[in-house]
Amino acid sequence: MQKTVLYFCDRREKVIQLARIKYDASLMKYMSLFEKVTRARVKDCFSDKNNILVFVVQETQLGKAVGKKGVMIKKLESIFKRRLKVVEFSNDLVQFVKNYVYPIETRVISEEDGIVVIEGADARAKGLLIGRNAQNLRALEEVCRRYFSVKEIKVV
Incomplete structure (x- = not known):
């Protein structure tokens, strides 16, 4: 999946290539399990340099993903045996x-x-x-x- 954004300014056309997002099998499994447990839609998932698994969820889905008092996050951290960070996506x-x-x-x-x-x-x-x-x-x-x-x- 490659994203291309067109910007028109100064009567010249600029094409800016955004980062190409690739998923391996393990990330696909993490995303699938995250969606099954939390019932929140995942936009993206990646592992950062500190080995923390970061899930980017759709707008308005953060409450579902975290759960009351962070129950869903704690449950998923014990399943994945990794630290998690959940971020709500915004177009802004x-x-x-x-x-x-x-x-x-x-x-x-x-x-x-x-x-x-x-x-x-x-x-x-x-x-x-x-x-x-x-x-x-x-x-x-x-x-x-x-x-x-x-x-x-x-x-x-």
Whole structure:
């Protein structure tokens, strides 16, 4: 499945190729089991660098996926024997970034010309957003590039 987005500006046509998403057999099994247990629609699933399984669910499906007091997440973590993170998808880039970095507190998230600027609430929040050697920031950029045309993400 390859996504192509057309943008028309300055009377020139630009074609931006978004990241091509590929799934292996194990990810397909994880997605299928997640949907069976939670009854929430999964948009995407991937494993991050810390070996945490990240599920991106459709809009308005987060409550179903998490369950009351996180029951579904705890149940799935015991089944998969891995840590899980569930993120609600949004067609709005700013809202998606806000959903992805939650529970880290941010003041303002803005986007202009493919550059996303995140204002951390305090020094601790900035440190968590950036991570050691900017690994958290690069991981966030990689995830955003799966769905949106993002050039760079900055934390101020």
